[in-house]
Amino acid sequence: MSEQLLKQHRDAIDHIDATILKLLNERAEHARQIGEIKGGGVVYRPEREAQVLTRIKSLNPGPLPGESVARLFREIMSECLALEKPLSIAYLGPEGTFSQLAATKHFGHAARGVACSSIDEAFRLVESRTLDYVVAPVENSTEGAVGRTLDLMITTPLKICGEVVLRIHHHLLRSVATTEGIRRVYSHAQSLSQCHEWLNKNLPVDVERISVASNAEAARLASLDPAAAAIAGQAAAERFGLTKLAENIEDEPNNTTRFLVLGHQDVSPSGSDKTSIVVSAPNRPGAVHSLLAPVADNGVSMTKFESRPSRVGLGDYVFFIDMEGHRTDANIAAALQGLAEKTAYLKILGSYPVAVL
Numbered sequence: 032m033s034e035q036l037l038k039q040h041r042d043a044i045d046h047i048d049a050t051i052l053k054l055l056n057e058r059a060e061h062a063r064q065i066g067e068i069k070g071g072g073v074v075y076r077p078e079r080e081a082q083v084l085t086r087i088k089s090l091n092p093g094p095l096p097g098e099s100v101a102r103l104f105r106e107i108m109s110e111c112l113a114l115e116k117p118l119s120i121a122y123l124g125p126e127g128t129f130s131q132l133a134a135t136k137h138f139g140h141a142a143r144g145v146a147c148s149s150i151d152e153a154f155r156l157v158e159s160r161t162l163d164y165v166v167a168p169v170e171n172s173t174e175g176a177v178g179r180t181l182d183l184m185i186t187t188p189l190k191i192c193g194e195v196v197l198r199i200h201h202h203l204l205r206s207v208a209t210t211e212g213i214r215r216v217y218s219h220a221q222s223l224s225q226c227h228e229w230l231n232k233n234l235p236v237d238v239e240r241i242s243v244a245s246n247a248e249a250a251r252l253a254s255l256d257p258a259a260a261a262i263a264g265q266a267a268a269e270r271f272g273l274t275k276l277a278e279n280i281e282d283e284p285n286n287t288t289r290f291l292v293l294g295h296q297d298v299s300p301s302g303s304d305k306t307s308i309v310v311s312a313p314n315r316p317g318a319v320h321s322l323l324a325p326v327a328d329n330g331v332s333m334t335k336f337e338s339r340p341s342r343v344g345l346g347d348y349v350f351f352i353d354m355e356g357h358r359t360d361a362n363i364a365a366a367l368q369g370l371a372e373k374t375a376y377l378k379i380l381g382s383y384p385v386a387v388l
């Protein structure tokens with residue numbers, strides 16, 4: 032190793048770091064002044080953040096991967112925003128859940144996460160303006176819809192202002208470093224089912240599978256019980272000091288969960304947006320087909336269509352629909368107008384930027 036060459040590179044890095052630091056603070060000063068222009072109004076602008084991250088990815092010459100530079104800029108914006116006003120984010124706790132990971136992925140580390148005991152409580156704290164935004168799971172690629180979040184979407188006055196897509200990795204965690212003597216495995220019911228095949232193949236049949244409120248709760252229980260293991264993610268492993276006995280044990284390698292970000296604001300177009308709505312359809316043959324005609328007629332692409340019992344009566348359903356585009360786009364506006372004429376119930380849940388990270 033040439034000591035001389037090493038020193039040259041380190042000197043260059045010191046010089047670059049000083050320049051980066053100066054520029055970061057210049058950037059932060061602009062954000063602070065933008066905060067003053069906003070004059071105490073809404074500081075978080077999801078459409079602008081999506082544009083900044085998309086632009087950074089497209090400008091990136093490498094060798095750093097696009098995802099990495101976007102993550103770095105995510106944190107830079109998070110710190111700049113905190114100078115304008117620190118944000119508080121409600122998520123389904125306890126600490127160490129995938130919901131917490133999703134909240135941090137979307138808002139960065141400068142936002143203050145608040146662990147809530149249920150999705151309902153998380154919504155309530157934001158509805159009452161005690162906290163600023165809620166991050167709630169809405170669908171998993173293996174398990175499908177998160178019913179409670181969908182039900183709350185119908186009644187909440189909050190609007191969707193963003194989405195977060197998170198790859199879900201599950202690990203087998205334990206307080207001791209061996210699989211010998213495991214008597215029970217704790218996890219959330221969805222995670223137990225997402226790792227069902229792996230458990231069948233790798234643990235004795237008499238190991239009890241116990242479903243608990245969250246993966247973080249499972250990790251907490253496993254940290255107290257040497258005869259137990261937990262299935263949970265990296266954050267929970269770190270939070271409760273558990274050893275990873277097996278990594279990425281989810282049966283489906285592309286296991287992802289989509290989360291929604293909700294707050295009190297309407298979001299302006301970013302250039303790459305989605306619009307989510309919920310509608311009802313009368314319980315008769317062909318009703319759904321006819322209801323959807325305005326979507327197809329206006330050339331709107333649907334990215335999701337999910338039915339859910341309306342809870343009014345047996346056989347009555349509501350339909351959650353995601354469309355490509357912003358509600359102010361001419362084709363979306365026309366489709367919404369057409370839908371409103373055909374249904375007794377239509378709620379626009381929000382238009383928001385497609386996830387960039």
Ligand SMILES: O=C(O)C(=O)C[C@]1(C(=O)O)C=C[C@@H](O)C=C1
Binds near residue numbers: 074075079
């Ligand atoms: O452009 C703004 O409105 C800003 O406040 C600046 C900034 C940024 O750091 O780039 C910070 C927070 C907003 O959510 C969006 C962007």
